[in-house]
Amino acid sequence: MPNLSVKLDEATRQRLQEAAARQGVTPHALMVKAIDRELERAAAHDAFVARALQARAQVEASGSAIEGPAFADYLRQRARGKAATRPAPQALLPRDDSDA
Known part of the structure; x- marks a missing residue:
C-alpha cells in the first residue's frame, strides 16, 4: 500500500493522539477513518448536486x-392524513439574465 505523509502542527498532533486513545485505536486508524468519512461525505454531496442539476x-x-x-401545503395535508389534490404545474416565467 502506498505511503502518504501528513504534516500536523503540535496541537493537532496532540489532539489526534488523545482522540485515538479515547477511542482505543491508533492515530493512523483514526486518520484513515476520518479520511474515509470525508470521502463518503464528498461523494454524497456530489451525487446531491448531480441530482439537483438533473x-x-x-x-x-x-x-x-x-x-x-402550494406543494408544501399539499405535503402538509397529506402528512396529516387528509385528502389533497396535487397542485398543477405552472408555466415558468421568462428568465431575466440582465441581473447575472
Missing part, C-alpha cells in the same frame, strides 16, 4: 414547475 434541467426542458408554497 432536476433543474428537467424543469427547464418542460417549461413548468409546481409552485413551492
Whole structure:
C-alpha cells in the first residue's frame, strides 16, 4: 500500500493522539477513518448536486414547475392524513439574465 505523509502542527498532533486513545485505536486508524468519512461525505454531496442539476434541467426542458408554497401545503395535508389534490404545474416565467 502506498505511503502518504501528513504534516500536523503540535496541537493537532496532540489532539489526534488523545482522540485515538479515547477511542482505543491508533492515530493512523483514526486518520484513515476520518479520511474515509470525508470521502463518503464528498461523494454524497456530489451525487446531491448531480441530482439537483438533473432536476433543474428537467424543469427547464418542460417549461413548468409546481409552485413551492402550494406543494408544501399539499405535503402538509397529506402528512396529516387528509385528502389533497396535487397542485398543477405552472408555466415558468421568462428568465431575466440582465441581473447575472
